[in-house]
Amino acid sequence: MLQKTKVNGVARPGRFSDDPARSWTLPASWYRASEIFDQEKDAIFFRSWWYAGPLSEVGEPGRYLTTTIIDQDVFVIRSADGTLRAFYNVCRHRAHRLLEGTGRCGRIVCPYHGWSYETNGAFLTGRGVCGIDGFDPAASGLIPVRVETMLGLVFVNLDDKARPLEETAQGMLADLNAHCANLDELTHVKRHQVVSNANWKVLVDNDLESYHVNSAHPALNELLDYRSFKVWEYDYATCHSMAGGDEDNSAYAIEEDAAVKTAIYTWLWPNTAFFVSPGRSNLAVFHMVPTGPESSVQIWDFFFKSAELSESEQAALDYTIDILIPEDSTLYENVQRGLRSRGYSEGRFVVNHDKPEWSEHHVHMFQKLVRDALVPGSDS
Template structure:
């Protein structure tokens, strides 16, 4: 197969009203997936966890993007730090999940590191010729707290700060999400696999052109006549008002404080989500696990002491997710068809509810980052 991008071509253009979609091969080609790995995923900001999980010295979370696992923790001086999650001895992973440590100790040969990443001790190391402890410190990754609640990491130590890249998003979250300042993370990380390229999942998230067709219960919950879209440089938002309290998705109490669905996407893999009802925010990521597979994984936030809305939870993480997974997996199969090469985006025709302008922005960013344009 010829992987020369100039030969294979791309019909994405800067003008959304005239742009084609990304060609099908960009969703199925292992060589292009490797290009994305280096050009996008290893150089972008990814969600690690909630700031509330890192309140005390030694608190840590682990996260990953593709084959790169990282540790984000609060050191003994109270500073947030990020490191590659790999022992400098013989490459065993150091920590798993979430927790608290006073010393990072490898479970393989017990090499140990401080919470500042400095090498501390290893049996036999003092007798080694020319052994320099500073050479075996953990390798850093960049970390940033975003919008007071969320911790992100970036493998690129020279990356522009997330607050600068996503200018305006943090302010919009603070302004629009009911109870935002008081949100606390709730236990658990709902997750599920999808047999589709990560871009298929993002494409699907970025438009509601399909909503009235493929999500009938959502169409009963939300009034698509009042659908509003905002497309910024590296983020976008969808907002749509509650249609009726008694609907096919889940019941919404007459005095529920949240009367609008709100969805934000942040380049390249992170989403923030609000559905009508009690105060609740979910953060989900579409993490690529292979050229044709993606892991959806998230965290939920609510007010302290609040009672979970089980009906909304079942709809969001059950029926709605199942519908989207089915759509994305069908698209992935279709992208391999010899009968498909590329499509045409619907932009500038009709209202925001059928616009694919945000899909265009995402696909343009992919094209630019990977050298297609």
């Protein structure tokens, strides 16, 4: 029977339990209901670090990039004094969006009535504003948003009180750096986007287990040696590592002088994953962007040693875009369809610490963070 999503306005986590072996998954309704999606917006996404894009996009003064946290438009800009800043992407006059996409500007000019702002967010000009009773230019600047960087990537956070990014990510960050040197010096080579008809949590759940690799990713199963699989976690991050497998695997040929011999796949709460794969230095950022209760956009940013890819790097990129991502994308939409079935309301977690390649305890960890965010104090 389908469980009601809420009782007296409070989300119900069904038979979810703190013990993964005893726990049931979050109810299917949590992957469909607009009430849950609205609660996640405030309780998760407006308080967490959100991947905004590569730092190289905002390298020089005036360069900017834009991002949208569910329904909150934000832009990040390198101001004239060289400081990296972020603001809500909305004009203080009558709310038009200020900047689109990426680019470079000397000042920020609103397309609607032409009010302008300095790159540090200060109000600059507006025709006729001197006629506004009590208009205070000093109080009419753009509203700032927190911005921090790591690994050559820009993150923003709408919560002024949130823990700093590096503190939130510290263990995972150190592990990534230990597997691949100079990650923050890599070159952004490609962005790839895929629309998925699935709730964002379906994407994260899938990302946090390798139980499905054997049946769903035959080439990945050859590329990596899953017998060497190790998993560990921090408060808000997980790490999976495994050695490279067959040299003549069917995913791509690994160069003999590969700097990265052991792959590391990590995830940072709530919706960003980082992959370092066997080969020359490389990083893939996978941002699982919620766009509605049953829709998401996958944003993939690929970084390599240089813009000129070796044959092996090109093959790795082609494999990821043409094979691996479509394999997972099919799983997401199939699962979302199942979550609508009258024949399914919740499932179980396979928990196996001796065989971590089969274990779904990180999926449970993620769902517990979601449960705790939406229903604080509900430990069971």
